[in-house]
Amino acid sequence: MGNADIACEFLRMCARGEVRAAYERFVAADFVHHNAWFPGDRESLLLAMEQSAAAEPNKSFEPKQVVDGGDRVAVLSHLTRADAGLEYAVVHIARFKDGRIVELWDLGQEIPKDSPNALGMF
16 A cells, blocks of 8 residues: 555544544554644544544545655545535645654635535535
């Protein structure tokens, strides 16, 4: 598996609720992240992702574009929170070392239901 494949599979597994397995398989022990809502350590984000998956088991996650920059991979995805009736465009940027994710950035934007842009977010 290349880094782009790893990034997509990690994100898909987390969205399906397989958070701990995804971390064990793809995330380095010294992993850090830049999500502004949680402390920057590995365990804090892992627990937050598990709680999110448990609270919203009906969400879907579909990568739309992947940019492979070697040790950095950006994934633009469509996240649907079915229970909340909300959709988001989400970008994750993962930095890799030795085939494992060592750093992660994420940002998202709600997709407006009445956007004037006929091209959409993707």
